[in-house]
Amino acid sequence: xxxxxxxxxxKVTMFISNILILGGGIAxxxxxxxxxxxxxxxxxxxxxxxxxxxxYILIAMGCTIIMIxxxxxxxxxxxxxxxxxxxxxxxxxxFVILLIGGILGYVFRNKVKDTTSNAMLSSLYQxxxxxxxxxxxxxxxxxxxxxxxxxxxKQTPGYxxxxxxxxxxxxxxxxxxLSCCLTNDNGEIGRAHV
Numbered sequence: 001x002x003x004x005x006x007x008x009x010x011k012v013t014m015f016i017s018n019i020l021i022l023g024g025g026i027a028x029x030x031x032x033x034x035x036x037x038x039x040x041x042x043x044x045x046x047x048x049x050x051x052x053x054x055x056y057i058l059i060a061m062g063c064t065i066i067m068i069x070x071x072x073x074x075x076x077x078x079x080x081x082x083x084x085x086x087x088x089x090x091x092x093x094x095f096v097i098l099l100i101g102g103i104l105g106y107v108f109r110n111k112v113k114d115t116t117s118n119a120m121l122s123s124l125y126q127x128x129x130x131x132x133x134x135x136x137x138x139x140x141x142x143x144x145x146x147x148x149x150x151x152x153x154k155q156t157p158g159y160x161x162x163x164x165x166x167x168x169x170x171x172x173x174x175x176x177x178l179s180c181c182l183t184n185d186n187g188e189i190g191r192a193h194v
Contacts, residue, residue, distance in 0.1 A: 011076050018072035025069055029062025050116075068094070120150050121161065129167045139179035148180040 035055035068090055075083035105112075127134040142148060149158035162168045162176045 011079070014076040015073055018069045018076065021072070022066060022069040025062050025065030027062075028058055028065060032056070032058030032060075032062055064094075117150065121152065124150065124161060125165055128165050139177060142177070142179040148176060 032055050035058065036052065068087065071083060071087045071090070074080070075087050123134050124138065128138060129135075147158060149161040151158045152161055159176050159180060162180070168176065
């Protein structure tokens with residue numbers, strides 16, 4: 001039973017929408033894989049598996065979005081009512097889950113920020129001098145993000161955190177690691193006076 005007029009327009013619109021959603025699913029999948037491959041050092045700084053868990057969630061969601069968009073495309077092209085009903089039920093469930101996740105993310109945003117900041121400060125103060133992999137993680141982070149240290153509070157610049165580490169506390173004047181993006185008087189990176 002073929003569609004005419006408005007029905008055909010809806011069919012084409014649904015197909016095009018699902019192709020765009022498929023592209024979004026592929027993008028989410030790629031970001032998740034890239035995060036797993038390239039950003040493993042962040043887990044060392046956070047002291048837990050929260051960062052990599054979020055990457056795995058991105059990969060799972062990317063695969064789910066790809067499968068759902070495929071269902072939508074197939075249902076629209078073949079006009080299979082059962083497939084379209086399944087597609088809309090799954091979309092509704094995803095909408096509810098995203099709504100709940102968004103609300104929880106908004107409610108607990110400060111807790112996540114505080115927990116992450118405390119874990120990073122702990123790894124900086126307690127493990128930077130003792131564990132080579134933590135030191136490499138901090139150095140990689142600072143080089144990749146072109147930053148220096150971590151803000152302890154809103155008024156203090158991030159590089160001030162280095163003054164409280166065992167490695168740089170007793171330097172006179174206090175120094176920062178070579179990976180820090182701050183420049184000295186000659187424009188060279190690292191070992192700048194702060």
